Amino acid sequence: MNGNYGWGLPVQASTFAKEVDFGINLIHAAMILIFVLWGIFFAYLLFKYRRREGVKASYGHEGILKSLIPDFIVLLFEIGLIVLYAVPGWGRMKLHAPEPALSNNIRIVAEQFAWNIHYPGPDGKFGRFSAEFIDSANVLGLDPSDPDGKDDVVTLNDLHVPLGKPTLAELTSKDVIHSFFIPEFRIKQDAVPGMATPVWFEPILEGHFEISCAQLCGIAHSSMRGDVYSHSPEGFESWLKERLAEKAEADKGRG
Ligand SMILES: [Cu+2]
Known part of the structure; x- marks a missing residue:
């Protein structure tokens, strides 16, 4: 697995990664610079205003505006960070969902303590689902009479995405609030029961x-993990074909 985080940021595996990392790196660099400058200034003041014979402290207000100059510089930098980087970047990443017709469409249903992934299969249509059909073999409650659901694939903690196009997911939860997080894709989104939240990303690295x-989200929160595989488009197609073959085999066994 590429999830070897080490000291630095995780590998940049989606189109969002560069822009997110720019902000993280800029903020860290600025904080180090401010920390060092303040430290030097502090040491300088300690020395300059050390206790000496015949010198008394003054408690007047003269020079107070001048002393606020560094704060104003930091404030300007922070406003610039929000207005020039954070808001436009957020807009680029979150404002416009990709066209469903040009995306890999999936549903992600979180539950204590797992990720269910629902693929629409070759017809591109999700089968109907309803709570009344939920059982241990049908965790998403797919309606067995719906033809659109016949080629659907459901996996547990096993997300597969193709390179070359965005993945557009509808994210929800069965029970409590979870948060879908793939560090390498720089994507994190709450999964809220009763809500279908769109979330999208485009992987750039196999x-x-x-x-x-x-x-x-509960007692086993820390073990709520899943695997993500980003494939070449051909690799993704052949993975899906294998799942469909498995499914046909299982249906034969049952029928
Ligand atoms: Cu959770």
């Missing part, structure tokens, strides 16, 4: 990564 739950 590999094996990890989904983790980023919202404390």
Whole structure:
């Protein structure tokens, strides 16, 4: 797995990664610079205003505006960060969902303590689903009479996505609030019961990564992990074909 985080940021595996990392790196660099400058200034003041014979402290207000200049510089930098980087970047990443017709469409249903992934299969249509059909073999409650659901694939903690196009997911939860987090894709989104939240990303690197739950959701929160595989388009197609063959085999066994 590429999930070897080490000291630096995880590998940049989606189109969002560069822009997100720019902000993280800029903020860290600025904080180090401010920390060092303040430290030097502090030491300078300690020395300059040390206790000496015949010198008394003054408690007047003269020079107070001048002393606020560094704060104003930091404030300007922070406003610039929000207005020039954070808001436009957020807009680029979150404002416009990709066209469903040009995306890999999936549903992600979180539950204590797992990720169910629902693929629409070759017809591109999700089968109807309803709580009344939910049982241990049908965790998403797919309606067995719906033809659109015949070629659907459901996996547990096993997300497969193709390179070359965005993956557009509808994210929800069966029970409590979870948070869908793939560090390498720089994507994190709450999964809220009763809500279908759109979430999208485009992988740019073939590999094996990890989904983790980023919202404390119960006793086994820390083990709520899943695998993510980003494939070449051909690799993704052949993975899907294998799942469909498995499904046909299982249906034969049952029927
Ligand atoms: Cu969770």
